[in-house]
Amino acid sequence: MRVSRRRLVQGLGAALAAAALPLRRARGDGSVERKFLFIFCPGGWDPAWALAPVFGSVATMPDGAVLGSVGGIDFVDNPASPAVKAFFTANAAQSALLHGVEARSVAHDVCLRLILTGSNLPGRDDWPLLLAALGTQPRIMPYVNLSGPVYAGPNVDALVRVGQSGQLASLLDGSPTLGADAPVGLPSAASTTAVDAALARRLVRLQSAASAGRAATVAASAALAEERRIALLAQAEDLDLAGGDTLAERAELALECLQRGLSRVAMVEYYGHRGLTWDTHGANTNQGGSYEELFTALSGVVASLEARPGEASATLAEEVCVVVMSEMGRFPTLNSRQGKEHWTYTSTLLFGAGVRGGRSVGGYDAETYLGAPVDLDEGGPGDTPLTPGHLGATLLTLGGHDSAEQLPDEPPIRAVVT
Amino acid sequence: MSPLFALLACTTATEAPVAADTTSLEGPALLRRLSLDLRGTLPTEAELDLVTTTPDAVWTVSDIMLQSDAFERRFADLVAESWLTRVDEFNVGAVDYGMDAAVEPLLVRDVGDEVPVFLAAVAAEDLPWSEAVEADWTMSTELLMSIWSVERIDGRDSAAEGWVRARYTDGRPPGGAVMTNGMWWRYWSAPNNYNRTRAAAIGRLLLCDDWLVRPIHIDPSEQTNVGALEEAVRTQPSCVGCHDSLDPVASALFGYWWFDLYDPSEMQGYHPEREFLGERYLGLAPAWFGRPMSGPADLGPMIADDPRYYRCAAQRTAGSYWRRTLGDDDFDTITALTEQFAAGDYTMRSLVRAVVREPEYAASGFVDPAAADEAVVTLRVMQPSQLATTVEALTGYAWTEGDYAQLDNDAVGYRVLAGGVDGHGVTVPSELPSVTRALVEQRLAEAAARTVAYDDLAVPASERRLLTEVDADDAPGSAAYARQLRVLHRRIHGHEPDDEELAEDQALATTLVESGAAAEEVWAAVIELQLRDPAFWTY
Numbered sequence: 001m002r003v004s005r006r007r008l009v010q011g012l013g014a015a016l017a018a019a020a021l022p023l024r025r026a027r028g029d030g031s032v033e034r035k036f037l038f039i040f041c042p043g044g045w046d047p048a049w050a051l052a053p054v055f056g057s058v059a060t061m062p063d064g065a066v067l068g069s070v071g072g073i074d075f076v077d078n079p080a081s082p083a084v085k086a087f088f089t090a091n092a093a094q095s096a097l098l099h100g101v102e103a104r105s106v107a108h109d110v111c112l113r114l115i116l117t118g119s120n121l122p123g124r125d126d127w128p129l130l131l132a133a134l135g136t137q138p139r140i141m142p143y144v145n146l147s148g149p150v151y152a153g154p155n156v157d158a159l160v161r162v163g164q165s166g167q168l169a170s171l172l173d174g175s176p177t178l179g180a181d182a183p184v185g186l187p188s189a190a191s192t193t194a195v196d197a198a199l200a201r202r203l204v205r206l207q208s209a210a211s212a213g214r215a216a217t218v219a220a221s222a223a224l225a226e227e228r229r230i231a232l233l234a235q236a237e238d239l240d241l242a243g244g245d246t247l248a249e250r251a252e253l254a255l256e257c258l259q260r261g262l263s264r265v266a267m268v269e270y271y272g273h274r275g276l277t278w279d280t281h282g283a284n285t286n287q288g289g290s291y292e293e294l295f296t297a298l299s300g301v302v303a304s305l306e307a308r309p310g311e312a313s314a315t316l317a318e319e320v321c322v323v324v325m326s327e328m329g330r331f332p333t334l335n336s337r338q339g340k341e342h343w344t345y346t347s348t349l350l351f352g353a354g355v356r357g358g359r360s361v362g363g364y365d366a367e368t369y370l371g372a373p374v375d376l377d378e379g380g381p382g383d384t385p386l387t388p389g390h391l392g393a394t395l396l397t398l399g400g401h402d403s404a405e406q407l408p409d410e411p412p413i414r415a416v417v418t
Numbered sequence: 419m420s421p422l423f424a425l426l427a428c429t430t431a432t433e434a435p436v437a438a439d440t441t442s443l444e445g446p447a448l449l450r451r452l453s454l455d456l457r458g459t460l461p462t463e464a465e466l467d468l469v470t471t472t473p474d475a476v477w478t479v480s481d482i483m484l485q486s487d488a489f490e491r492r493f494a495d496l497v498a499e500s501w502l503t504r505v506d507e508f509n510v511g512a513v514d515y516g517m518d519a520a521v522e523p524l525l526v527r528d529v530g531d532e533v534p535v536f537l538a539a540v541a542a543e544d545l546p547w548s549e550a551v552e553a554d555w556t557m558s559t560e561l562l563m564s565i566w567s568v569e570r571i572d573g574r575d576s577a578a579e580g581w582v583r584a585r586y587t588d589g590r591p592p593g594g595a596v597m598t599n600g601m602w603w604r605y606w607s608a609p610n611n612y613n614r615t616r617a618a619a620i621g622r623l624l625l626c627d628d629w630l631v632r633p634i635h636i637d638p639s640e641q642t643n644v645g646a647l648e649e650a651v652r653t654q655p656s657c658v659g660c661h662d663s664l665d666p667v668a669s670a671l672f673g674y675w676w677f678d679l680y681d682p683s684e685m686q687g688y689h690p691e692r693e694f695l696g697e698r699y700l701g702l703a704p705a706w707f708g709r710p711m712s713g714p715a716d717l718g719p720m721i722a723d724d725p726r727y728y729r730c731a732a733q734r735t736a737g738s739y740w741r742r743t744l745g746d747d748d749f750d751t752i753t754a755l756t757e758q759f760a761a762g763d764y765t766m767r768s769l770v771r772a773v774v775r776e777p778e779y780a781a782s783g784f785v786d787p788a789a790a791d792e793a794v795v796t797l798r799v800m801q802p803s804q805l806a807t808t809v810e811a812l813t814g815y816a817w818t819e820g821d822y823a824q825l826d827n828d829a830v831g832y833r834v835l836a837g838g839v840d841g842h843g844v845t846v847p848s849e850l851p852s853v854t855r856a857l858v859e860q861r862l863a864e865a866a867a868r869t870v871a872y873d874d875l876a877v878p879a880s881e882r883r884l885l886t887e888v889d890a891d892d893a894p895g896s897a898a899y900a901r902q903l904r905v906l907h908r909r910i911h912g913h914e915p916d917d918e919e920l921a922e923d924q925a926l927a928t929t930l931v932e933s934g935a936a937a938e939e940v941w942a943a944v945i946e947l948q949l950r951d952p953a954f955w956t957y
Contacts (some may be wrong), residue, residue, distance in 0.1 A: 107615060109842075110630050120630060123743060123846050141853065149843045154792075157852040165830050171857040176824065176832070177865035184868040184942075191943045194929050198922045198947050206952055213783060213790030214795040214849075221851045222952050228853035229860065281608065341610050384813070412903070 032312035038267040040148040044328040047347035049287035057366035072358030080288025083295035095351040096416040099362040100371020106342040109404025111327040118389040118399030126151040135264040219231040227298030282337035321354035324349040379415030427516035440781035445473040450912040457488035458807040487577035494538035496738040504530040505841035506829040523821040532600025541766035548722035554592035558584035590688035617667035626730035669696030670704035741795040802836040813870035863949035871942035890937040894927040911953040
């Protein structure tokens with residue numbers, strides 16, 4: 001890691017010129033590394049309300065819902081969420097569903113960590129951060145988290161959180177220290193340039209002096225952080241990182257970051273219809289409104305991906321894989337408040353670049369509602385119960401990385417990778 | 419293995435460092451580390467002078483630091499970081515109490531600070547650590563006392579501003595931290611969870627025995643009826659392993675059971691009349707790992723009677739000061755620390771003293787660089803709480819927005835962007851620089867440097883904080899200028915500048931003077947540089 005950081009930061013001096021990072025650099029073969037947009041639905045969505053047509057099982061299904069089937073994708077055609085059908089009708093060929101992924105807990109905190117890192121131990125990087133850190137191209141914000149959960153470990157310096165009230169944007173424009181509590185204003189541009197230059201020299205010296213271990217890592221990350229700070233300030237002149245209130249707007253901002261090559265990975269959280277959350281311990285019907293809004297936004301994401309130029313391809317659609325997920329599922333039957341409790345098995349939707357679409361892998365047992373074991377290579381029934389590790393390995397594979405080193409016991413679900 | 423994965427492999431949280439020979443900080447550098455960890459501020463010039471001439475005096479100074487009020491405040495910061503209590507939101511807020519929304523930042527921080535400030539008081543009073551779970555008192559503020567059934571009592575108040583000794587008057591049993599609203603507002607329990615989240619928090623925070631760490635695997639052959647989850651918990655072997663011990667602890671907490679999770683009147687008081695519900699809902703009477711409790715009043719004493727409790731305090735405390743998570747691989751280290759804790763009558767000061775005297779604490783590098791181990795934090799990066807206290811002490815600048823401390827919240831502030839924890843999503847502090855940290859440091863340094871430069875040059879030298887050696891008309895290159903630069907470096911970085919740094923500072927000042935900048939602007943730039951320099955924010 002340290003070695004690769006060193007390589008990245010050799011140009012610190014030069015980076016003082018604003019656009020020093022090569023923002024649009026294709027790989028030798030003309031391809032560009034795959035990028036990722038994560039849309040995270042916290043609280044535990046109910047697959048039975050849209051994604052998993054578990055008709056005839058123990059699960060309570062939405063009123064009036066029927067089995068929908070298009071282009072190899074079976075789904076729940078729920079009158080409350082017509083956008084789901086519209087999405088799959090247009091995009092089944094590039095969409096894959098994973099069912100019965102076991103998050104092995106029923107507590108939100110634990111499931112979040114499990115589904116995003118494959119482990120319940122702290123200090124592990126989550127999938128988005130890992131993908132960002134493994135990226136081979138220099139990026140200013142390798143992983144930009146516009147909202148949503150984050151689990152950070154050794155690669156935390158690849159993470160940029162925008163902050164829940166647009167804090168990053170205000171740091172960039174300097175406004176946070178201009179308030180009544182700091183009556184002295186900002187330094188002049190000339191002063192900032194001179195201080196930045198002196199600081200850069202110190203960071204370079206620190207790097208050459210630091211010998212090994214943590215001190216060397218700190219020195220290398222400090223130099224890299226400074227290089228990125230300067231480049232990000234330049235980008236911010238025409239990029240509003242505070243932008244967007246709705247899921248659709250936030251997703252657009254995420255795509256803008258990917259299109260500009262600022263980031264390899266972006267995450268946006270979708271808290272549910274009218275902010276009601278996906279955690280429907282009461283009134284499970286709220287899932288319908290949330291899926292409707294979510295899939296409306298997803299159709300917008302597809303349109304935007306197709307309209308935007310890619311870094312090295314005709315369109316961004318050729319470069320970005322979209323991952324739509326939640327940390328858990330919901331208990332098959334309704335409780336006394338017409339809600340559903342937590343369930344450790346859940347579903348994930350993948351679509352876009354690299355995804356072998358038109359297929360669903362896994363399922364839910366009609367009696368026990370446990371995840372059905374699968375054949376990872378073929379996608380049909382088999383003997384491997386799906387875990388978050390399989391999901392992570394699949395994402396690493398989609399990213400062009402060998403997942404075996406990181407997740408030796410949990411191979412990727414090759415059935416959904418082109 | 420690629421270097422990336424080598425790093426990933428060796429910084430896994432629970433892996434103990436390999437026993438490579440480390441080099442150690444000494445003298446002023448060690449003093450600086452101790453001061454930032456024990457007090458959250460930089461050493462004074464007098465302390466630096468003393469330790470420069472007499473390096474061994476560092477441990478005497480360290481013992482004095484341990485006795486200071488600042489130790490109590492810093493210890494509360496460290497508790498908050500590891501207990502994850504300083505969240506940005508609770509189920510209810512100021513508005514639910516009919517208060518002005520502007521009170522929210524104060525309320526949310528007071529609730530989040532109850533446990534840390536209380537535990538820091540137990541530490542500061544040299545009470546045995548059993549008091550942390552047995553005390554019949556807590557710490558409270560005017561605000562909390564105005565909305566909860568808590569009254570001020572005689573006794574030592576906290577060194578934290580506005581915190582006084584107090585007691586709940588709603589009939590709850592004594593139990594220190596585990597009988598506070600601060601604890602159970604943070605670790606709340608949804609209806610069908612039946613206080614299990616809370617029992618798990620007790621295990622994790624007080625025993626370092628996390629019921630959650632072993633993943634649940636539901637064995638399909640055992641699962642016969644999806645509707646009978648609560649039945650399964652008690653009968654299925656794959657559930658019983660955890661729930662047998664977890665649920666009886668949960669059962670002891672039903673005085674905190676809320677029928678409505680968002681109703682202040684439900685949440686603020688203890689409900690003695692609901693204690694019996696644990697047995698009814700969970701089918702199990704309160705017990706501590708097989709030892710029956712006669713009631714919730716037994717919870718604290720039983721925790722304090724559990725040998726894991728003291729080991730866990732040693733494990734967590736070492737983790738806080740060594741900046742890594744200790745785990746099973748550190749068994750012997752934890753045992754040794756626990757013995758010293760016992761020898762010190764289980765006072766937290768005796769434990770902290772032992773922790774900072776272990777070689778790992780002072781580690782600065784490796785005798786053989788090829789054997790360097792990333793797991794040993796040989797260079798620390800200041801946490802946002804330390805940046806805030808240090809910069810304020812140096813320059814007088816406190817970064818606030820209304821009643822929000824901007825380095826201590828993420829609702830409108832910059833805590834996570836600066837590497838801190840938010841208590842929910844980000845639960846492990848970042849120990850490395852990042853682009854957002856660099857931006858936070860820039861804005862903080864700009865504002866603090868400008869504040870102190872303008873303030874200082876407006877008053878006589880004797881009243882100044884940093885610019886004690888110069889006047890507005892002294893020019894770069896003058897003796898006064900050089901003296902001032904040396905003072906700045908010593909104050910901010912803890913050591914004398916080298917020639918290159920001095921030349922850099924002089925050049926920076928000269929450039930700005932030549933461009934016509936006023937003396938305040940020039941000094942602001944020079945100070946800003948020292949504050950953004952890693953020599954300031956690492957230790």
